[in-house]
Amino acid sequence: MTEAAGAETRSGRDVMLDIRGVETFYGRIQALRGVDIEVCRGEIVTLIGANGAGKSTLLMTVCGDPRAAAGRITLDGVDITYKATFEIVRMGLAQAPEGRRIFPRMTVRENLQLGATTGDEEHFDGDLERVYDLFPILRNRADQRGGTLSGGEQQMLAIGRALMSRPRLLLLDEPSLGLAPMIVKQIFEVVAEINNAGTTVFLVEQNAYHALRLADRGYVMANGRIILSGTGEELLANAEVRAAYLEGGH
């Protein structure tokens, strides 16, 4: 199953995450209908689309839950379609899942410690400092329970927790959901910073404007299919995208 690591694909670029023809079902309902997405090393790629288009399903399918019924997902050339979630995560992929899913009864620090489950102990202190530097508010809240944080702080915690495993590829699922515009801006700035430090980012967003401005490339999803793709600027300028996702106050 394993091809040469860091497979060069049709486009000749260094593809890290390669999603090919993926179909996913919830029972009889088909959520994904043959999705093709490439995420190259060092990029920020965003996937935008309306509610229920299948964006979160795609991210979850990449993590192996639910499993793809058809198609193939490779990470650095290694087929991960049928791997268990925790094995995929141990290969250097981390996700800040939808709904944040932080541990509300544990302290911020404990949450971050859990994020470092797969990492080496020697890096722990340095990684913790790095997360605290990215999100200074977490440093102040270190001994507070996760459930007592505000929505924005919880999102920062979720991202910070994902970073603790030193991922090569970071998946973010709607980090802006339910947050004040100021906080959204702050979070997107940090995502750019994370990317500059060498982590590839795959960002799923409803907030198309911010996401497309940030991203190198973008995909637009509707009804479980990719209907458009291009660079961030191209998509921002696209009339269809403007009409469907940007008009009306994002």
Add this chain to the structure above:
Amino acid sequence: MAATIPHAGRPVDRRGILIELGGTALVVFALTVSLVGFHIKDISGGIALDLRFVDVASAVAIAIVVRGWLILMRHGHHRVVAASAAAVAAVLVVSLLFGGAGVQPWLPFKAQLLQWLLAVLSAGFAIGSAVRMARERRPVLSGAGAAQDGAQDGAAPDEQAALMDRVSAQVQRNALWIGAVLFLAAAAFPFMPGVNLQYLDIAVLVLTYIMLGWGLNIVVGLAGLLDLGYVAFYAVGAYSFALFASPDSPLLQDLGWTEGVSFWLCLPFAGLMAALAGVALGFPVLRLRGDYLAIVTLGFGEMIRVTLLNFYSLTKGPDGISNIPPPSLLGYSTQSKMDEETLENTTEFHTAMGWEFDQADTTILLYFVILAMALATNFFTVRVRKLPVGRAWEALREDEIACRSLGINPTNTKLTAFGFGAMFGGFAGSFFATRQTFVSPESFTFIESAVILAIVVLGGFGSQIGVVVAAFLLIGLPEIFRELQEYRMLFFGGSMVLIMLWRPAGLLAHREPTIRMHGRRARASTGSGG
């Protein structure tokens, strides 16, 4: 008493009151007629059915009177209630104290304690209504006595819940101090004046259940896996020890060993066997969740018991294995020579020390052994929470999906929790075997699992001190109140119901209120996402 109702200031729904009283009587009658009404007695040459309908009638009458008082209080007749309840209490107390044998037959129930409880109940009603009366007299000016009364009724339980919440929070904050005090008290207990063999025995029993509760708390409280078959590991531990330690064990005879293996050697082995049983059970079933896992563990508990019952060549089935020696001390046996011929060439601890053999000394030894074992369990639990594996257990209880997305292998993590929990069950099992000197499958029925789980639930999931309190309430009190005979279980059940109504999350559970909100929010956003 019912005659006073029509004179009340407010219109009274007589029919409703009659239905209420009748309903109460009916429920109490239905409950008591089977539980109390028929009593099977041992008589020479068999058993006899003893009909105790007088007791049933008394119970029904008491229920009607109490309900009547409640109704009267609801309608504002506090004076009537205060007077009649005080009268009843006074009569009961006087006749209990000074009545002697002549009055006894006229009192309801035979057990002294029940009569005292009745007296306390009526006194409580008298005081309660007197307090209300005083409270009502003051705000008469506002003319809204009834409304205020209602408001106070509603507020009281809330205040109480808040108080208990504060208590639990305090307990959690000062856990170290409370733990130290409890430890010192426990260490000094056998040497306190007034502690006799009976109390010591009860203390050993309570400590055994505390240890079991702490052990199960690893599985249920920390890892959040509902285990209804914990007694299986208790049984595995008990039999692992019994089979190697008792000279009567078929295994020992098959092996051709004449002497049993020491408790201290067997203890780790029993823990290991129980842990293996835990892992063996866990491996196929841990992909199940919640209720399904509970059902399978329930079945596993029964499987172990039935196996022990039927594997006659190894376990001697229902006959059980007897002659299990008590733990040795510094290499010396602690048995008296009288009951064991095979030990003739060994030296006993009491002879080595030049003491007389005393059963109490053996019990004190057992007490300290179980105290040390229980503390070891507690220490393990407290420490493991700070280690990655313990943190992973707790995280798994909170959110399995998040755990997987962090690279935690859920199956392995659950298996370790199951294994460690089972191990401590196994340790407690070997202690049980050495204390009873006899094991049979009968000791490992489902009710044991239920009691251990009740201790954990009642104490509040994950609360270490809560387990101590609950074990004392559930095991210690019924033992102390043995005098109550079968009413004991009625009280047991009743207090369980009351505690669960009052503190549904457990006596000393202290949870952040944000959890529930967060749970709702998380679910809502899952629903709306693409």
